Amino acid sequence: MGAGHAHNLYRAGDSPVHRLPPHCKLVAVVLFVLAVVATPRERFWAFGVYALLLAAVAAVGRVPLGYVLRRVVVEIPFVVFAFALPFLATGPKTEFLGLTVSHSGLLGAWNILAKGTLGVVASILLAATTPLRDLLLGMERLRMPQLLVQIMQFMLRYADVITGEMGRMRVARESRGFRARDVRQLPVVAKSAGALFIRSYERGERVHLAMLSRGYTGTMPVLLDVRASRAQWGAAALLPSAAALACAVAWFAGG
Amino acid sequence: MADTETGAVVGAATGTDTGADTGAGTHAGAPASLEVEGLAFAYPDGHQALFGVDLRIGRGERVALLGPNGAGKTTLVLHLNGILSADTGTGRGSVRVAGLPVAKANLQEIRRRVGIVFQDPDDQLFMPTVREDVAFGPANLGLRGAELDARVDEALALVGMAEFADRPPHHLSFGQRRRVAVATVLAMRPEILVLDEPSSNLDPAGRRELAEILARLDVTVLMVTHDLPYALELCPRAVVLSGGVIAADGATRELLADRELMDAHRLELPYGFARLDCGTCAPPG
Numbered sequence: 001m002g003a004g005h006a007h008n009l010y011r012a013g014d015s016p017v018h019r020l021p022p023h024c025k026l027v028a029v030v031l032f033v034l035a036v037v038a039t040p041r042e043r044f045w046a047f048g049v050y051a052l053l054l055a056a057v058a059a060v061g062r063v064p065l066g067y068v069l070r071r072v073v074v075e076i077p078f079v080v081f082a083f084a085l086p087f088l089a090t091g092p093k094t095e096f097l098g099l100t101v102s103h104s105g106l107l108g109a110w111n112i113l114a115k116g117t118l119g120v121v122a123s124i125l126l127a128a129t130t131p132l133r134d135l136l137l138g139m140e141r142l143r144m145p146q147l148l149v150q151i152m153q154f155m156l157r158y159a160d161v162i163t164g165e166m167g168r169m170r171v172a173r174e175s176r177g178f179r180a181r182d183v184r185q186l187p188v189v190a191k192s193a194g195a196l197f198i199r200s201y202e203r204g205e206r207v208h209l210a211m212l213s214r215g216y217t218g219t220m221p222v223l224l225d226v227r228a229s230r231a232q233w234g235a236a237a238l239l240p241s242a243a244a245l246a247c248a249v250a251w252f253a254g255g
Numbered sequence: 256m257a258d259t260e261t262g263a264v265v266g267a268a269t270g271t272d273t274g275a276d277t278g279a280g281t282h283a284g285a286p287a288s289l290e291v292e293g294l295a296f297a298y299p300d301g302h303q304a305l306f307g308v309d310l311r312i313g314r315g316e317r318v319a320l321l322g323p324n325g326a327g328k329t330t331l332v333l334h335l336n337g338i339l340s341a342d343t344g345t346g347r348g349s350v351r352v353a354g355l356p357v358a359k360a361n362l363q364e365i366r367r368r369v370g371i372v373f374q375d376p377d378d379q380l381f382m383p384t385v386r387e388d389v390a391f392g393p394a395n396l397g398l399r400g401a402e403l404d405a406r407v408d409e410a411l412a413l414v415g416m417a418e419f420a421d422r423p424p425h426h427l428s429f430g431q432r433r434r435v436a437v438a439t440v441l442a443m444r445p446e447i448l449v450l451d452e453p454s455s456n457l458d459p460a461g462r463r464e465l466a467e468i469l470a471r472l473d474v475t476v477l478m479v480t481h482d483l484p485y486a487l488e489l490c491p492r493a494v495v496l497s498g499g500v501i502a503a504d505g506a507t508r509e510l511l512a513d514r515e516l517m518d519a520h521r522l523e524l525p526y527g528f529a530r531l532d533c534g535t536c537a538p539p540g
Binding site: 161 | 333336338363366367369370371373375377378379381382383384387390391392394395396403423424425439440443
């Protein structure tokens with residue numbers, strides 16, 4: 001059985017962070033990210049404060065550093081551009097690690113890297129302490145359109161089913177001697193993808209039929225209600241409040 | 256008699272949600288669970304699937320619906336809860352479930368009364384956990400809170416899956432998923448349970464476990480199947496649907512022993528059973 005590979009971002013536990021209602025955590029992360037993004041990039045100390053805040057959340061949530069770092073790699077494709085910026089941007093030049101680079105480019109790279117990493121780490125901490133199912137409940141609670149929540153819920157439920165189907169198609173292809181070696185085999189793979197799409201579409205129709213047969217009328221009944229007390233909202237507000245304070249100081253007091 | 260019964264049932268339908276406990280009671284004068292009269296249907300593309308089906312199933316009966324592929328079995332099943340009707344193609348005839356006609360105005364109550372268990376449990380189990388999936392139907396009927404929880408626990412206990420309530424469906428074995436699929440419709444306290452190929456893809460143990468569960472249930476059952484030994488085990492009565500009409504209706508054992516009837520409708524017992532059948536079954540008539 002096991003935990004299922006669809007949920008490998010979640011780290012089961014029973015910490016104060018785990019126990020917070022999902023919608024409180026969602027709001028906290030969004031506000032935290034907004035504060036980070038609104039901070040002027042030259043105020044280096046402020047980003048240090050943000051990093052410390054996240055470290056504190058990780059410590060309270062008992063999420064090990066290595067666990068977070070391994071998952072931060074997802075941002076690499078998105079920040080590759082940042083590494084090129086110092087060499088591509090024009091304007092006054094400056095010395096950095098023995099290289100002559102553009103001053104504004106260097107700041108731009110730092111901006112993307114710092115803000116991106118802080119946002120990704122905040123999301124990883126959210127995902128590590130909140131099961132996917134609860135995140136969806138939280139979104140529903142925050143009045144996210146039900147249709148979007150339903151789509152995500154079905155994705156969550158059927159990801160494994162469709163992956164399994166894809167795996168069986170691949171095994172069936174290879175059992176008949178097919179090997180995807182170069183671009184000439186692409187049409188076969190494309191046709192398999194098409195077949196998978198049609199199968200999934202037909203499954204969607206059958207699922208809809210099954211839903212209608214059990215009285216579905218277009219809205220999902222809300223079965224699990226998540227509620228938050230004042231104290232829980234207060235606890236969740238700690239992170240974005242501290243970040244907002246740092247952001248305000250960065251703006252008005254300078255660095 | 257029919258008029259007063261229908262009145263009572265419609266009353267229950269417009270009431271809250273516990274029609275099974277009120278309108279369609281178990282007293283002797285109760286209407287049949289299912290009455291199909293002169294049902295004909297053609298799909299919008301012109302393909303005529305049913306040519307006038309008549310079928311009556313009494314309360315508490317277990318009936319097998321047999322027939323070759325393309326005989327119209329699925330079309331018939333989808334008429335029972337109003338997914339298909341004269342509105343979605345061209346057709347005539349009527350279907351009544353415990354006296355209540357299948358019509359647009361009654362659809363919600365009809366879908367409570369007719370519990371269809373589809374062939375692939377992955378189609379039927381679409382919620383993140385077993386508990387939520389079983390709750391989906393009764394919640395659509397308006398149940399909430401403790402009443403809903405009780406209904407879910409009751410249905411899961413009936414299929415022996417109570418301890419799996421908080422598991423995601425994709426972590427269960429195929430047989431377990433099929434049993435949960437049965438629970439999802441039992442939770443709606445149906446008048447009639449319609450099973451589409453219940454034994455397909457089950458290993459022998461899963462097949463036996465499901466049979467034991469189905470045999471224990473106190474509900475009318477219509478079982479669509481190619482699995483003739485399973486039909487014989489569970490259903491005292493069988494009907495053969497072939498070419499869009501009911502070709503035979505009688506005791507399952509006698510139908511299966513009727514070599515000519517079986518051959519005419521592409522029905523075959525598995526290897527080994529055919530010879531056995533000749534030796535052990537009473538000759539027809």
